[in-house]
Amino acid sequence: ETGVTQTPRHLVMGMTNKKSLKCEQHLGHNAMYWYKQSAKKPLELMFVYSLEERVENNSVPSRFSPECPNSSHLFLHLHTLQPEDSALYLCASSQDLLVVRNYGYTFGSGTRLTVV
Amino acid sequence: AQKITQTQPGMFVQEKEAVTLDCTYDTSDPSYGLFWYKQPSSGEMIFLIYQGSYDQQNATEGRYSLNFQKARKSANLVISASQLGDSAMYFCAMREGAGNNDMRFGAGTRLTVKP
Numbered sequence: 552e553t554g555v556t557q558t559p560r561h562l563v564m565g566m567t568n569k570k571s572l573k574c575e576q577h578l579g580h581n582a583m584y585w586y587k588q589s590a591k592k593p594l595e596l597m598f599v600y601s602l603e604e605r606v607e608n609n610s611v612p613s614r615f616s617p618e619c620p621n622s623s624h625l626f627l628h629l630h631t632l633q634p635e636d637s638a639l640y641l642c643a644s645s646q647d648l649l650v651v652r653n654y655g656y657t658f659g660s661g662t663r664l665t666v667v
Numbered sequence: 668a669q670k671i672t673q674t675q676p677g678m679f680v681q682e683k684e685a686v687t688l689d690c691t692y693d694t695s696d697p698s699y700g701l702f703w704y705k706q707p708s709s710g711e712m713i714f715l716i717y718q719g720s721y722d723q724q725n726a727t728e729g730r731y732s733l734n735f736q737k738a739r740k741s742a743n744l745v746i747s748a749s750q751l752g753d754s755a756m757y758f759c760a761m762r763e764g765a766g767n768n769d770m771r772f773g774a775g776t777r778l779t780v781k782p
Contacts, residue, residue, distance in 0.1 A: 591774075592774070593671070593758075593771070593772045593773060593774050593775070594758070594760075594772040596769050596770065599769075607769070609769070639710060641710075641712060643712070655702050655704070655714030655717055656712075656714065656770065657714070658704075658711055658712035658713075658714075659711060660709060660710045660711040661710040661711065663710070
């Protein structure tokens with residue numbers, strides 16, 4: 552059991568559906584992240600939140616909409632996705648955003664998303 | 668531009684032997700951190716080891732050690748006494764400078780430990 556919990560673990564959705572991915576951490580971390588992991592590609596950073604404020608959006612299509620209502624929860628709202636959006640979506644948290652010297656991010660187990 | 672390069676898509680090692688997973692990186696920032704993560708088939712990314720660019724000694728964590736060669740921009744992971752449970756994907760990652768929010772990952776190496 553990791554300190555970061557993601558739900559659901561698996562999600563199959565049609566291109567016209569609207570769904571949300573949830574991430575929760577109770578580690579007292581101040582920064583949270585969404586990453587996309589596609590087959591045969593390196594992990595791609597999608598969004599960064601620090602103290603509930605979005606600090607980075609890496610040119611992610613608007614069909615992905617993040618929400619961070621508090622420092623413990625992070626959502627990724629999905630709508631009108633494309634089949635190429637099928638991937639493993641990983642949430643991570645870290646103690647701080649600006650400190651280089653740290654002990655790594657804590658990742659969740661991910662949500663395996665399939666768009667049909 | 669690719670910042671992290673892992674040239675070994677797959678590696679095999681006999682149980683109880685040591686294995687080295689390669690990682691090279693590219694940065695002009697003097698301050699950076701290097702990380703290795705393990706991803707089992709269950710999906711979660713597990714942090715293994717960290718090396719700071721100013722660290723004088725190579726990092727070690729149990730059976731994991733990092734062979735840090737700064738001039739060559741290389742940060743290879745060494746796993747000693749391999750166990751069957753070490754079979755997984757291994758990712759090298761780098762985070763540059765203070766204020767940079769992006770931890771860049773390599774493409775990964777799939778390690779298979781044979782009994």
